[in-house]
Amino acid sequence: MAATVPSDRLTSLSQPEEVAQRNLWKEALHRLFLNRLATLGLIVVVLFILAGLAGPYITPYDFLEQEIDNALAKPTVQHWLGTDALGRDILSRLLHGARTAAFVGFFTTAISLFIGIVLGGIAGYVRGLADEFLMWLTDVTMSVPGLLLAMLMNTALKRPIAAWFDDMYMQTKNPFYLDTLWLDFVLVFGALAFISWPGFARLLRGQVLSVRETLYVEAARAIGVDERRILTHYIIPNAIGPIIVTVTAGVGGAITLESGLSFLGIGVQPPNASWGSMLSDSFSLWISFPHLMIIPAATIGVIVFAFTFLGDGLNDALNPRQVIKK
Amino acid sequence: MTVYLLTRLVRWGSGLLLILFISYAMMFYGAGDPIKRMFLDQEQGSLVLEEEVLEALRKKYGIDQPFPEQFRRYLAKLAVGDLGFSIREKRPVNRMVQVRLPISMQIGFAAVLFMVIVGIPLGVWAALHHNSAVDQFIVGFIVFINAVPIFVITPLLLWFLVVVVGIMDVPYGWKGLFHGQVILPVIVLSFGAMPTVIRQTRAAMLDTLSQDYIRTARAKGLTSRLVIFRHMLRPVLIPVLTSVGLIMIGLVNGALFIELIFNIPGFGHIAITALRTVDYPVIMATVFIGALIVMVGNMLVDLAYPLLDPRITR
Numbered sequence: 140m141a142a143t144v145p146s147d148r149l150t151s152l153s154q155p156e157e158v159a160q161r162n163l164w165k166e167a168l169h170r171l172f173l174n175r176l177a178t179l180g181l182i183v184v185v186l187f188i189l190a191g192l193a194g195p196y197i198t199p200y201d202f203l204e205q206e207i208d209n210a211l212a213k214p215t216v217q218h219w220l221g222t223d224a225l226g227r228d229i230l231s232r233l234l235h236g237a238r239t240a241a242f243v244g245f246f247t248t249a250i251s252l253f254i255g256i257v258l259g260g261i262a263g264y265v266r267g268l269a270d271e272f273l274m275w276l277t278d279v280t281m282s283v284p285g286l287l288l289a290m291l292m293n294t295a296l297k298r299p300i301a302a303w304f305d306d307m308y309m310q311t312k313n314p315f316y317l318d319t320l321w322l323d324f325v326l327v328f329g330a331l332a333f334i335s336w337p338g339f340a341r342l343l344r345g346q347v348l349s350v351r352e353t354l355y356v357e358a359a360r361a362i363g364v365d366e367r368r369i370l371t372h373y374i375i376p377n378a379i380g381p382i383i384v385t386v387t388a389g390v391g392g393a394i395t396l397e398s399g400l401s402f403l404g405i406g407v408q409p410p411n412a413s414w415g416s417m418l419s420d421s422f423s424l425w426i427s428f429p430h431l432m433i434i435p436a437a438t439i440g441v442i443v444f445a446f447t448f449l450g451d452g453l454n455d456a457l458n459p460r461q462v463i464k465k
Numbered sequence: 466m467t468v469y470l471l472t473r474l475v476r477w478g479s480g481l482l483l484i485l486f487i488s489y490a491m492m493f494y495g496a497g498d499p500i501k502r503m504f505l506d507q508e509q510g511s512l513v514l515e516e517e518v519l520e521a522l523r524k525k526y527g528i529d530q531p532f533p534e535q536f537r538r539y540l541a542k543l544a545v546g547d548l549g550f551s552i553r554e555k556r557p558v559n560r561m562v563q564v565r566l567p568i569s570m571q572i573g574f575a576a577v578l579f580m581v582i583v584g585i586p587l588g589v590w591a592a593l594h595h596n597s598a599v600d601q602f603i604v605g606f607i608v609f610i611n612a613v614p615i616f617v618i619t620p621l622l623l624w625f626l627v628v629v630v631g632i633m634d635v636p637y638g639w640k641g642l643f644h645g646q647v648i649l650p651v652i653v654l655s656f657g658a659m660p661t662v663i664r665q666t667r668a669a670m671l672d673t674l675s676q677d678y679i680r681t682a683r684a685k686g687l688t689s690r691l692v693i694f695r696h697m698l699r700p701v702l703i704p705v706l707t708s709v710g711l712i713m714i715g716l717v718n719g720a721l722f723i724e725l726i727f728n729i730p731g732f733g734h735i736a737i738t739a740l741r742t743v744d745y746p747v748i749m750a751t752v753f754i755g756a757l758i759v760m761v762g763n764m765l766v767d768l769a770y771p772l773l774d775p776r777i778t779r
Binding site: 279284285288294391395402418419436447 | 476479480483484492494612613620624627628635710714717718721722725736740741743748751752755756759
């Protein structure tokens with residue numbers, strides 16, 4: 140249809156085209172809301188993000204404050220979800236853990252996505268030897284038990300980086316180098332991104348390979364649309380759907396991995412709160428005090444489900460070929 | 466065929482080498498002086514060892530060498546099956562692995578067996594009743610098992626079985642493969658890769674059901690049991706076989722959690738203890754064995770694939 144239009148008239152065509160695109164996204168959103176589970180997932184994810192952002196400011200107690208006299212309390216009016224073995228308010232720790240989970244989820248996914256875009260994009264465009272090499276690298280990385288590698292990286296890098304910070308403090312006396320709590324987070328982001336980038340790289344490569352070969356890109360080139368417009372108006376809108384879906388699933392996956400690491404005692408360390416370590420802390424106590432175990436376990440479960448449902452819903456909603464199922 | 470085998474071998478062999486290099490480099494630059502670590506637990510203000518003594522020890526263990534030389538020696542030792550010497554436990558890593566790995570492998574094999582016995586029939590069943598309530602229930606089960614991590618499902622299951630229903634005690638420790646305590650760990654471990662098995666079986670089954678030769682088999686009057694077992698089993702099993710790598714990863718990752726939760730003294734237990742105490746020869750050994758298990762699994766699949774599916778000729 141567009142191929143018959145002379146290139147000097149393209150500017151006049153751009154207006155209706157953009158309207159059509161906005162409708163495409165609205166259509167996708169509409170389809171997402173038709174899916175009840177996905178809508179529920181979206182609500183939980185939004186609440187989770189809000190809790191992660193606002194968590195430390197709305198907690199009723201400090202997440203480290205201990206009331207030893209009131210340890211292991213069942214849920215009461217003062218402590219809605221009870222207290223743990225050290226008398227710390229569980230609700231406050233849960234909200235603080237939401238911040239940990241949100242940080243890890245989003246930063247890990249962002250780093251993995253960045254690596255994926257760079258490597259996958261290069262492999263998809265250059266092809267040939269670079270592509271072969273990337274495929275080999277993803278194969279190798281994916282065939283290693285990821286958790287072991289992440290734990291190895293976390294353990295190996297913690298010591299030298301902490302020592303380096305000590306050195307820097309000795310040399311500069313800058314108090315910035317004293318606060319090493321956030322280093323745990325950086326290490327966890329790095330270690331988890333190190334094992335989760337191959338999925339993104341493969342996806343990006345596949346998307347680049349498939350979209351650049353499509354007829355509509357060829358047609359756009361034939362009628363003289365310039366490369367930047369091809370990228371922004373043809374390739375990205377058509378390639379972004381699966382990427383959004385994978386990113387959603389990736390955030391959920393990173394949260395699971397982080398709780399797993401903390402559960403094994405290697406992720407985000409105390410005094411920072413993490414759902415995984417809350418769960419493993421409850422381990423000698425859960426027969427007498429099941430709420431210590433059930434609360435973090437249920438929280439992880441609900442969040443992971445929310446991301447799964449949202450991912451599935453987005454997958455259906457962003458695929459225009461999908462037949463709407465009621 | 467020989468070319469195919471060789472390229473596969475080079476691909477996985479070089480991959481294993483890369484993994485070893487990365488993990489060795491991390492340990493080399495990250496773990497700190499192993500000789501000092503060796504005496505860490507005897508520190509208590511009485512570390513009287515002279516620098517010369519430390520130096521002699523470093524020489525003895527070859528730690529005074531530069532990185533390439535040490536890595537070369539490590540590989541040479543590995544090639545003859547020597548995994549090194551544990552810094553914290555002060556005994557050969559080989560001996561630790563010899564005792565512990567068989568325990569994990571027994572549980573792993575039992576889990577794979579459970580996966581095959583339960584997973585494949587469930588996948589077949591779901592496909593035969595496509596879009597029915599049974600199918601939807603099985604697919605929902607897959608989504609559930611796949612989403613909820615093993616360290617969340619296990620405590621909840623334990624709480625349900627021990628506290629709410631009260632039909633069992635907490636299984637704790639290792640009393641051999643045929644002790645009843647092993648049932649729960651094996652089932653939970655199999656959950657790791659069960660979704661993959663069911664999903665692959667179901668998808669392959671649905672694909673095969675619409676093939677012409679199945680219609681022909683039905684048309685000539687074969688019973689549906691005969692059609693399933695004689696004509697469908699092989700094309701259905703091939704895709705399942707390709708996910709052996711994923712299954713292996715699920716088993717190794719799962720072993721870390723299972724063995725911690727149920728206090729089973731297996732391979733995962735060694736790995737976690739070593740990581741917590743920065744016992745780097747042991748960490749190297751666990752990464753090596755973990756990667757080896759998965760890669761050998763992948764390679765065997767690559768090798769078996771052309772035999773099962775003659776259409777793959779390369």
